[in-house]
Amino acid sequence: MSPRTTPARAGLAAVAALALTLTACSGGSDDGDGSSGLDNRTGAMEDYGVGDQFTATEPLTFSMLFSDHPNYPSKSDWLLWSEITERTGVTVEPTLVPMSDYEQKRSLLIGAGDAPTLIAKTYPGQEEAFVSSGAILPVSDYVELMPHYQAKVAEWGLEDNIDQLRQADGKYYVLPGLHEAPWQDYSIAMRTDVLADLGLDVPTSWDEFRDTLEAVQEANPGEYPFSDRFSDGYPAGSFLNVAALGFGTSAGWGYDNATWDDDAGEFVATATTPEYRALVEYVHDLVADGLMDPESFTQDDDTAIQKFVTGRSAAISANAQSVVNDYEPGLAANDPEATVAKIPFPCGDAGCVLNPVSQLENGLMINADAADSPDFVAMMQFVDWLFYSDEGQEFVKWGVEGTTFDKADDGTRTLAADVDFVGLNPGAPKHLQKDFGFSGGNVAYGGTTDLLWSTFSDAEIAFQESIADYDMIDLAPPAPLDELEVEQITLIDTTLRDAVSQGTVQFILGQRDLSEWDAFVADLESKGATQYVDIVNGARERYVAENG
Amino acid sequence: MTVEKPRPAAPVTSRTGTLLQDSRGYQVFRVANVVVLLGVVAVTLYPFLMIIARSFSSDTAIRSGQVNLLPVGFNLTTYELVMSDAMFWTNYKNTVIYTVVATAIAIVLTTCYAYVISKHHLRGRTVLIGIAVFTMFFNGGLIPNYVLITSLGLKNTLWAIVLPNAISVFNLLVMKSFFENLPRDLEEAAQIDGLGTYRILWKIVIPLSKAVLATMVLFYAVSFWNSWFAAFLYMDRSELFPVTVYLRNLIAGSSSAQSTGAAVADVAQVSANIQSVTMVLTVLPILCVYPFVQRYFVSGVMLGSVKG
Structure with a gap:
């Protein structure tokens, strides 16, 4: 039985089509002017580069479309939210959408011009329906604001993968999650x-x-x-x-x-x-x-x-x-x-x-209106740190060192004794996803192979090692x-x-x-x-x- | 009418209540009828019983395919687990509030509208009917509706669920038909006695319409209880969702992610017994309403449907 496929997909297609036609009338003002947001530097750091911790120079708030998972529904008191604010000075305001129908609501909100600034959980390819409407930011125009992202793309040789995302105008509209190496799960x-x-x-x-x-x-x-x-x-x-x-x-x-x-x-x-x-x-x-x-x-x-x-x-x-x-x-x-x-x-x-396509993971779209916001540059820096820096990726996956996990000198991470996740600490009273919000899937994607494997069981690591020297098909x-x-x-x-x-x-x-x-x-x-x-x-x- | 009780060996009382022997064909028909209807009952009840059995079973037993109609590995811990989830109860409370408020408003509006358009002497009556029927065939579509509700400031409020669905045209037409069949003489007599339009409705028509009102309450209550789409569209916070959205996420979420080959963290593995328990708890109250309204139910629908 597939309880959702038919109606949800049909609805999705209809909404996406409507989104195209409706917003095509009103959107598109930023398309031609790729550099319009670069002067909007409220809260942005002057010298932000690889290895830097992003901290906004004044308190900022960004809205985010958030896929709410039935196993670990979002809570406003999650350590994830408070720690993001603590480290970056940014408050994230999630708009919660049940995971079961996330794509449909995303299409609706974008079509109605009511989408939050950050639109998470977007798989490469899903952004195509919205490109011609002008409702989505051509992020490729702004990657210079994202040093960690650029460094990862270059270091892991992902240029060809990224080229696959380009639309007819030569730009791309989704910031994908990046894996260091292809990841074959099935x-x-x-x-x-x-x-x-x-x-x-x-x-x-x-x-x-x-x-x-x-x-x-x-x-x-x-x-x-x-x-x-x-x-x-x-x-x-x-x-x-x-x-x-x-x-x-x-x-x-x-x-x-x-x-x-x-x-x-x-x-x-x-x-x-x-x-x-x-x-x-x-x-x-x-x-x-x-x-x-x-x-x-x-x-x-x-x-x-x-x-x-x-x-x-x-x-x-x-x-x-x-x-x-x-x-x-x-x-x-x-x-x-x-x-x-x-x-x-x-x-x-x-x-x-x-298939090297598996090096690109779901990521996020950005509402085109964001470029006109005074804190646009700070927002791109924030996204860069949270999604693409080593610190940010470890933080959203493992949480806060000393609270949810400990790290040995050799870099091995272990969960705190009272925290469980994927059965690593059976019987522990707290849960990394349910009680803290980490490893949640809206921001916790991609990263180094070391980070990806850090939560795998021995059997899964053995499987991954058995395919580690496989060749990649050409893209x-x-x-x-x-x-x-x-x-x-x-x-x-x-x-x-x-x-x-x-x-x-x-x-x-x-x-x-x-x-x-x-x-x-x-x-x-x-x-x-x-x-x-x-x-x-x-x-x-x-x-x-x-x-x- | 008294029916003479037949002796055990005596011929069976026929459908007319006399002691005539039923024809052989009719006897065969009755047996076949009972068998077929029992089959229908079995087919209809089976999923319910299976869900109930699963809700009392252990997850391992369900996954290994041992549970059919009787629980295996009987336990109540899943019930305790689901019932200890604060969000479940918050959403449950929302469902009750949405259903009660929405049904009350829907009944008042539908009754008023139906009463008005049941009066043949009313000028512009066909226009009023036309407006209602038009919405059965055409609507603005998802995004325009969303923009409308948002611009009216109804988003994240109870009214986003209640108002757009306050009048179901199908229910409206059933009620209109019912009111048309009420004897006009009653109302005319009341008019002569000095009652105005509103008091005629309140004192004469409503008391005579209990059957159809009960039916409408049932129709509306069930549809509001089961509805999830409006809440899904217009609510942005989980503490505002009805329990149906909670349930849908629990069940549909688990299969959607896998079909797209999504990564591990996406794949919801909600235990089969938790799904079952949530289903049982969600359908139970509305199931309990049926027996109380059922006796009105059949007569209500029939009354509305035949025009004399």
Whole structure:
């Protein structure tokens, strides 16, 4: 069951469309004048650079759209808020929105011209709907005010990633969270005790994965060894996304209608490529051989979890949290001997690769009106310190040294004895997120690998280390669309995605024979696949002509 | 009318109350009817019973798929946990206040409007009906509504929830139809006795309209109790949310983040038993209202629907 997907997404699309049309009339006054806010220096520091603690020269207040998490709802007396004020002289006024419908309300507020100054929890790509309205600040014009941000981008080599954010005007409108290295969370979890009993090694490639499933099935005939979940939004969305990397394509959650073909030097329609077909054939064989449960593409998460924890299946898609929260407790109740672990990210024909897109995390948009505010420069400095300085990132994740955590001489952080977080201090009376507001997700994103791993379990660190030396796939070169092209693409995109999703599942489940693949490709082309890549290629050529 | 009690072996009393033997076809129909309706009852009750069973079960038992209709790992600690959350009660209190105030205002406004447009001699009556019906087909849309409510200064107040939804056109038309069917003679007699329009409404019409009023109270109360969208739009502070927003965040929040492949901190892992307990506590009061209003309910809707 997906309780929110359909109405929420439909509503979101409608609101975003309205936001475009309505604010296009009133907004846009700052677009042409990128330097308008630079003189608004109330409260700003004169010499603010890398390593400096930002402290406003006079008390300031900034409003912030805040996604309220059901597990740790915001409290006004959180140490997070008071400590921010203590350190920076800035009071943050959160506008609370339930996490369940955050995106819809964000669209509404921006569309109505009523958005807070800082708009948190914005994933790269989500800002595109608002760009043409002029309601969102082109932050790329102002990054010179953000020394920590610029330093991290340069130090971690993120220029190419950042270029992906640029719109047709060459500017970008979202400040993303930055990771030092790509971070792959989703993979496949397997019953390691079952593998050990059968004398099997943990598979390291997709071919080995299939062999392992075959061996498990031989020992346990009549059951599907792999029954998958995460079909919310896209059938087997996580598995297809993960598997596509090894096959050199994109699918599932990560599906994109256009893929950059380096040899041809142009974008091609993803689902028409041989790589995509190879992926579909691989998954088709898994299902045809009875290794993968056909219900993987339709069942809800709970059903898949129950099959896994009751021992009917031995493999399932997973992220770090699902292993700890969904699988281990259920398995423990049914079979105390059972063990489960995420397997190292399987390699494929395309090698052992990860997607560097994961170096960009959700970040924030800024209301365009902010540039006219007298404290604009101070606000950018504040954002720079809180989101991008080492001190700021450690602070929003771990809290206050001596109160919520302690730091050893070698840099190892440990939670204070009376504070719990992700089960690190079970039984402690206070909770880092619930009682203090840290590690909350609205500001606590990105940072060094050391910081990211600092709250991981040993099992998760082992998984991350196992993929640390993987190669990165090449990022597609920038091809920012102009307003008209965005409209054209939007018209085709959903139809095409639906056709691809439907065709993919039909081929996988054997409802459509693979001999009809050419007809499938022709059908996609008639539904706009060719037009789609033509538009993207046109945008690419224009970008190259204008920017080199 | 007295019905003669049949002896055990005697023929079953027919639907007309006589001692005639029901036809075989009718007997078969009754059996099939009972079976089908029992099936419907089972299908309708099953989710409720399962939620109740889950609310008393341990989270591990739910996650491992052991809970069906009876609790496994019976405990009350989840109830204690949910009920000890101050925000839950704050939101709960808000729901009660919003529902009571909104229902009261909605009943007064709907009754007045319906009474007026039920009078055929009123000039401009069709315009008044037209205005109401127009809103069934067209509305300003989300953003204009939001801008309106905000400009009126209603944001973050009770009135943002109460006023925009004060008149449901469907309920209005049901009530209008009901008032049209009241005997005109009664009102004319009252008029001759010297009563004005308002006192006729208050002294004659309202006392005769208990059935439809009870139905309307039920309709409005249930819809205000269940509503979350207005509060979600117009409230910026969690202490102003009704419990439905609290509940929605608890349930919908847990699946939304995962579907986008979001990072660990986003993924709400609200225990299944906490979700169940919150659901039970949220539907319980409005469920309790039904039996008290039900006897008016059927007659109220029927009265309004038939025009004689």
